[in-house]
Amino acid sequence: MSLSDALPTFLAEARGLLEEMEDSLRILKQIPSDTDAINALFRAAHTIKGSAGLFGLDVIVTFTHHAESVLDRVRDGLLPMDSVLITLFMDCRDHLENLIDAVERDESPDGPTLGQGAALVARLAHYLGSDLDAEPPPGVGAVPLVLEDPVVNLGRNGESDDDVWHLSLRFGPDVLRHGMDPLSFIHYLTKMGEIVHLFTLTDAIPPAAEMDPEQCYLGFEIRLRSEADKATLEGVFDFVREDSRIRILPPGSRLADFRKLMESLPEGVQRLGEILVGCGAITQRELEDVLDLQAGQSTDPPLLGEALVREQCIQPEVVAVALDRQQEVRKRQTQDARLLRVRADKLDLLIDQVGELVIASAALRVQSKETQDSVLMESIYEVARLVDEIRDSAMNLRMVEIGETFNRFRRVVRDVCKETGKDIELVVHGADTQLDKSVVERLSDPLTHLIRNAVDHGIESPAQRRAKGKPDQGQVRLNALHDAGSVLVEVSDDGGGLDRERILAKARERGVIPEDRELDDNAVWNLIFEPGFSTAHKVSNLSGRGVGMDVVRRDIDALRGSVEIESRPGEGTTFRIRLPLSLAIIDGFLVSVAGNDYVVPLDTVLECLELPATAQARGDDQLSLRGEILPLLRLTELFRLQGPRGRRRNVVVVHWAGRKAGLLVDDLKGQLQAVIKPLDSLFAGLPGVSGSTILGSGEVALVLDVSGLMDLALREETQSRTGSRSHNNGSRIHGLVQ
Amino acid sequence: MGKTVMIVDDSASIRQVVGMTLRGAGYTVIEASDGKDALAKLNGARVNLVISDVNMPGMDGISFLKEFKARPEYRFTPVIMLTTEAGDAKKSAGREAGAKAWIIKPFQPNQMLDAVAKLMGP
Numbered sequence: 001m002s003l004s005d006a007l008p009t010f011l012a013e014a015r016g017l018l019e020e021m022e023d024s025l026r027i028l029k030q031i032p033s034d035t036d037a038i039n040a041l042f043r044a045a046h047t048i049k050g051s052a053g054l055f056g057l058d059v060i061v062t063f064t065h066h067a068e069s070v071l072d073r074v075r076d077g078l079l080p081m082d083s084v085l086i087t088l089f090m091d092c093r094d095h096l097e098n099l100i101d102a103v104e105r106d107e108s109p110d111g112p113t114l115g116q117g118a119a120l121v122a123r124l125a126h127y128l129g130s131d132l133d134a135e136p137p138p139g140v141g142a143v144p145l146v147l148e149d150p151v152v153n154l155g156r157n158g159e160s161d162d163d164v165w166h167l168s169l170r171f172g173p174d175v176l177r178h179g180m181d182p183l184s185f186i187h188y189l190t191k192m193g194e195i196v197h198l199f200t201l202t203d204a205i206p207p208a209a210e211m212d213p214e215q216c217y218l219g220f221e222i223r224l225r226s227e228a229d230k231a232t233l234e235g236v237f238d239f240v241r242e243d244s245r246i247r248i249l250p251p252g253s254r255l256a257d258f259r260k261l262m263e264s265l266p267e268g269v270q271r272l273g274e275i276l277v278g279c280g281a282i283t284q285r286e287l288e289d290v291l292d293l294q295a296g297q298s299t300d301p302p303l304l305g306e307a308l309v310r311e312q313c314i315q316p317e318v319v320a321v322a323l324d325r326q327q328e329v330r331k332r333q334t335q336d337a338r339l340l341r342v343r344a345d346k347l348d349l350l351i352d353q354v355g356e357l358v359i360a361s362a363a364l365r366v367q368s369k370e371t372q373d374s375v376l377m378e379s380i381y382e383v384a385r386l387v388d389e390i391r392d393s394a395m396n397l398r399m400v401e402i403g404e405t406f407n408r409f410r411r412v413v414r415d416v417c418k419e420t421g422k423d424i425e426l427v428v429h430g431a432d433t434q435l436d437k438s439v440v441e442r443l444s445d446p447l448t449h450l451i452r453n454a455v456d457h458g459i460e461s462p463a464q465r466r467a468k469g470k471p472d473q474g475q476v477r478l479n480a481l482h483d484a485g486s487v488l489v490e491v492s493d494d495g496g497g498l499d500r501e502r503i504l505a506k507a508r509e510r511g512v513i514p515e516d517r518e519l520d521d522n523a524v525w526n527l528i529f530e531p532g533f534s535t536a537h538k539v540s541n542l543s544g545r546g547v548g549m550d551v552v553r554r555d556i557d558a559l560r561g562s563v564e565i566e567s568r569p570g571e572g573t574t575f576r577i578r579l580p581l582s583l584a585i586i587d588g589f590l591v592s593v594a595g596n597d598y599v600v601p602l603d604t605v606l607e608c609l610e611l612p613a614t615a616q617a618r619g620d621d622q623l624s625l626r627g628e629i630l631p632l633l634r635l636t637e638l639f640r641l642q643g644p645r646g647r648r649r650n651v652v653v654v655h656w657a658g659r660k661a662g663l664l665v666d667d668l669k670g671q672l673q674a675v676i677k678p679l680d681s682l683f684a685g686l687p688g689v690s691g692s693t694i695l696g697s698g699e700v701a702l703v704l705d706v707s708g709l710m711d712l713a714l715r716e717e718t719q720s721r722t723g724s725r726s727h728n729n730g731s732r733i734h735g736l737v738q
Numbered sequence: 739m740g741k742t743v744m745i746v747d748d749s750a751s752i753r754q755v756v757g758m759t760l761r762g763a764g765y766t767v768i769e770a771s772d773g774k775d776a777l778a779k780l781n782g783a784r785v786n787l788v789i790s791d792v793n794m795p796g797m798d799g800i801s802f803l804k805e806f807k808a809r810p811e812y813r814f815t816p817v818i819m820l821t822t823e824a825g826d827a828k829k830s831a832g833r834e835a836g837a838k839a840w841i842i843k844p845f846q847p848n849q850m851l852d853a854v855a856k857l858m859g860p
Contacts, residue, residue, distance in 0.1 A: 178838040179787075179816025184859030191855070214814075236856060239816075239839040 007103070010051050014100050017044040021093045025086055032081040041089065042071045048096065059109060060099050063117050066124045066203075067092045079127055092120055114199075121203050163253045164196050165233060167222040168312060172243025173215040180240050182218055188236055193226025231283045241285075247312040250281060258318055262325045272304050275322045276314065286313045344437070347397055354387075354394040355585055355675035361387040362672060362696030391585055391673065398438070402480045402489070403431025405444050409451050413476060416455040423462060423473045424455055430480035435487050439559055439579055443489065446552040450491040450575050451476060453549075458495035458573055468570065470494070483578070486561075486603065492574035498567040503527050525565035529553040560690045562656065562707035578656075578707075588674035588693070590701065591652060591665040593635045594643035597701035599674045599693055600663065604654045604706040608668050611649035623651060623662045633713045634664045638688065656707045663709070672696070676703055687712050741858055742783070744768040746776040746790040746802065747820065756789060759847040760854065773797025777805060780812070787857055788817045789841075789850070792832065803835040816857045820845075 021044045024037040031037070045068045052060035067089065073079040095117055102109045109117070167189075171182045189195065201219035205211065226233065230248055237246045250258075261279035273291070276282045290308050294301045302310065305319035361384050368380045406428045413426040435443075459465075459474035466472060479490040500521065507513045507527045519527075531550040556563050561579035580586065580601070588599035589608075611623075623632045630653065635641065651662040674693035679686070690705035743765045745756045750771075757767045768785065770776035772794040788806065792799035799819060806812050818839040819832050832840075841853055 176814060178836060179814050180838060180857065181816075181859055184855075184857055187859045188852075188856045239853075239856060242833075242838070 007055060010055055011100065011104050013051065014048055014096075017048050018093060018097050018100070020044045021089075021096075025090055025093065028081060028086050029083075032083070032086065035075075038071070038075055038081060042068065042075050045071055055103075057099075057103060059114075059117070060096065060103075063092075063099065063121065064096065066121045066128075067096075070124050070127045073127065085127070088120070088123055092124070095120055118202065122205070125203055125205075126207050163225060163251045165193075165224040165226055165251055166249040167220070167224055167233070168245075168247040168249070169222065169237070170201075170219040170245040171216045171240060172245075173212075173217070174243050175240050176216045177214055178240075178243070182216065182220070182240075185236060185240065186220065186222065189222065189224060189233075192228045192233060192236065193224050195222055196225050197221075197223040229280050231280070234283050234285060249312060249315065250318070252315065252317075254281075255315070255317055255321065259321050259325075262322060265325075272319075272322055272326055275325055276308070276318070279322075281318045281322070282308060282313050286311075342397075351394050351398065351585075354391050357387055358391055358585060358673045358675055359694050359696065363698065364696075366696040388673070395436075395585060398436050399434040400437045400440055401431060402433050402435050402440055402443075402487075403428070405440050405447070406431050406478055406480075408444070409447065409478060412448055412451055413455055416452055420456060421461070422455065422459060424459055425473055425475050426451075427475055427477045428479075429477065433480035433482060433487060435480075435579065439487075442555065442559055443577075443579070446555040446577070447478075447489070447491065449549075449552050451478070454491055454493035454495065454573070458493035460496050464496075487579045489577040489579065490574055491577075492572060494572040497569040497571055497573055498525055498528070498565070500524050500569075521567075522564070525567060528565075529563075557708070560705060585673060585675050586703075588672050588703065589652065590669035590672050590695070591650070591663070592667040592669060593639070593665045594641035594645055596639075596641060596643065597669070597695060597699060598635070598665070599672070599701050599703045600652055600654060601703070601706065602671060604656055606653040606655050606660065608650060608652050611651050611664065625653065625662070628660070630660050630662045631713055632662045632664055633709055636664070638709070638712065654706045656710055659710055661710055661713060663704075674701075674703060740764065740766050741786040742766040742768060743854065744770060744776060744780070744785050744788045744790075746770045746773065746788065746794070746799070748772055748791065748794045748796075752791070752820075755847060756850060759851060763851055763854075765854075771796075773799065773802025773805070776802055780806070780809075782811065785812070785815055787854060788812075788815060789820060789854075790817060791820045800831050800835050803832060803837055807836045818850075818853055818857070 021041055024041040024044070027034050027037040028041070045064050049061055049064035049068060052058075052064065070079065070085075071089075074081050074085070079085070095113070098113050099109055099117070102113065169182070169185075171180075175182065186195070186198070199221040201221065202217070204217040204219065206217070211217070224233070230250055233248050234241075234246070237244070240246070258279045258281045262275055265275060265278045273282075273287045277284050277287055286308070290304065290311055290313065293311070294304065294307055301307075305316075305323065308314045309316045309319060361380075364380050365384055368377045371377075409428075410426055413424055416422075417424050454476045455474075459476070460468070460470075462472040465474065475494045477490070477492045479488075479492070481488050503524055504513075504519070504527075507524075507530070508515055510530075512527060512530050513519065528549050529552070553563060556577055556579075559579055561577055563575060563577045565573065565575055567573040580603075587602035589602050589605050591598050591600060609625075621632050621634070623630045632651070636645075645666060648666075650665050650668050652665060652668070653660060653662050655661075672695070676691040676693055679689070679691055683689070687708045688705055689702050690708070691703045693701055693703055695701050743760050745753050745760070745767060747753050747756070748771050753769045753771070757769055760767045768779055768783070770779050773790075774797045776788070776790070777797075790799045790802060794802075797805075803817055803819070806815075806817065816839060817837050818841055819837045820841050820843055821832075839853060839857060841850055
């Protein structure tokens with residue numbers, strides 16, 4: 001049951017009490033000294049105040065409090081009940097009824113009603129005399145209560161309640177004597193923004209006889225719509241600060257800003273006060289004042305956050321956010337404390353050594369098999385298992401989160417936006433995806449290029465976007481995720497997409513493809529990776545000079561990765577980069593072809609099968625696998641191998657980036673750990689091979705690059721279809737293997 | 739009706755800059771080189787605001803402030819003190835003498851205009 005459910009009960013009760021009040025007042029009109037009636041009147045007022053407080057109806061609470069205070073004095077015999085007072089209480093009762101009517105209509109009291117209330121409070125104040133100063137009503141000492149309701153009022157009337165500052169000004173009695181005119185300050189305030197609402201608190205004004213005309217009795221509650229920061233607003237009241245009580249509450253809507261600002265604070269800032277000052281929620285001066293106040297209370301001083309809220313410097317929500325931030329920073333710092341910085345070369349050395357260990361352990365395993373000594377073999381398998389684990393742990397040491405690199409791209413996007421006048425947001429997902437440090441480092445350049453391209457060419461100008469019915473703000477998404485033993489990094493934009501016709505035209509013009517060739521989308525998109533290929537209409541400062549995309553491809557190839565493109569006209573383009581988890585040691589599958597050993601990265605291997613005799617006899621270049629037709633890559637032909645062939649042929653079914661193919665090999669030799677040694681730079685560009693490794697036997701085996709092989713196969717296929725078969729690739733590899 | 743501001747400073751350049759800035763903003767400006775000069779020039783004249791240096795030969799700012807505030811016609815006239823050091827003994831002396839507004843030197847003309855605007859109203 002919520003409060004609003006109970007509201008009807010309150011309303012019914014209040015109406016009953018109002019009737020009681022009226023009855024009592026009627027009796028008092030006849031017999032002003034009737035104590036029962038006075039007590040009943042007091043009790044009714046008191047009950048209304050109490051339950052209104054429960055419902056947060058502060059206007060009613062405050063108003064009733066004044067009436068109650070006067071009634072209290074009547075009850076105590078300090079004030080005689082006379083016809084003037086009875087009329088006043090009648091008016092008060094009617095006013096209360098108005099207020100309660102407003103609550104029932106779910107409205108806040110309108111201006112006239114509030115003005116009436118203020119006038120009544122002033123009339124009541126006459127009967128309280130100096131008591132009003134000496135003993136401010138509870139909850140009213142924090143005077144905004146009086147104003148809280150106009151605040152709500154503005155909100156409910158459709159004006160946004162959330163974006164205005166709340167200034168609570170209590171000018172000191174001496175300000176006028178010092179030549180300070182409250183009006184000038186308020187006037188000055190209009191330079192900072194628009195005063196949405198101003199309420200003058202006159203209840204401190206004593207009866208005329210006691211009033212000192214040189215004293216200032218005024219307080220103001222001001223709601224200000226302003227872009228200024230808190231320190232600036234506080235600065236307005238610099239000259240009266242000492243004598244007056246100035247409270248400035250930031251708009252609720254700033255909460256989100258504060259949160260953002262808090263996040264951008266340096267990690268060193270971790271004291272609550274520093275955080276709050278740092279984000280501008282409170283000013284240095286407010287902090288110092290409250291700290292002084294805290295220090296002044298020797299016994300049981302309040303917590304800083306509480307004190308700030310109590311002093312109305314800040315909303316409790318902001319303190320809560322700041323406390324969260326504080327916790328977070330502390331947590332991160334304790335995490336940092338558990339980190340150890342190690343020089344990268346030490347780590348590389350360790351990985352190298354683990355690599356050697358893996359090779360040595362493999363050799364040991366091969367040799368132990370020959371001895372046929374089962375006890376020895378058992379021990380060696382145990383060692384091999386441990387070596388595996390050490391390898392995994394060592395590789396893990398090199399894994400870093402990709403997010404650090406990603407953050408750098410925010411700047412890239414911002415800079416390019418500035419140059420091109422576009423408004424583009426970079427959305428990052430999967431920043432915690434882990435990848436080998438060297439891969440992350442080497443990925444930075446190609447990613448920068450892709451992102452620049454996306455911002456510069458991919459996403460249209462705001463005007464073009466608007467014409468297409470897209471939001472002005474474009475979006476570039478950077479996404480990293482683990483996918484089947486590799487890491488996928490995607491750069492996508494919601495721009496116009498690649499222009500198929502323009503790319504084709506350009507390719508034909510440059511002679512990259514023959515005039516009459518028809519290509520599927522994938523093949524067309526891949527054309528942009530050709531050297532010197534750019535379709536940008538005009539060359540900009542940033543990209544479009546036709547250098548770049550081929551470099552992107554080369555960089556990614558060098559990482560044993562692949563890149564594919566997906567593009568839809570009018571919807572955008574996605575570059576999908578697929579990378580191996582690590583460059584140094586992989587699980588591999590050893591096969592032999594014509595007496596040569598090759599390692600297929602295990603994460604690309606789907607299954608192995610014997611080549612059906614019929615297919616072998618026909619020399620098919622396709623394989624039907626449970627109804628699915630796969631291209632069959634004959635490594636002997638691709639690599640021009642000559643040597644003793646096995647009796648049986650086997651097929652290793654591999655997959656990469658959603659494509660499948662069968663590799664035709666002689667023998668399947670089983671799983672192994674391959675420590676990848678890069679090929680000499682002379683051979684670095686070889687398609688189909690990504691490195692070499694040393695086997696347990698001491699022999700060298702080449703590590704196959706499955707994505708490269710597939711491209712190769714695709715090219716051979718299309719070229720053979722068009723009849724212009726290229727020979728250079730195969731012969732280069734052939735030379736290497738010899 | 740134009741408002742009148744008096745600037746009391748022994749530095750002619752400060753008087754000049756302050757005077758220029760204030761006149762530019764539409765105020766009438768009376769310049770005085772020290773407290774004595776200021777009191778002499780005031781002599782019942784209508785002044786809406788006084789800006790006074792603290793350290794001046796002849797009569798210093800604090801003494802001037804005391805005498806100025808003692809004159810009934812200027813009791814409610816706001817005074818801005820110009821000071822080089824914030825929060826020193828001079829300041830508390832000035833506070834006792836009735837100075838509430840301070841501008842710390844060096845200041846930009848705009849800062850001074852802001853301070854004046856805060857005290858002078860529309």
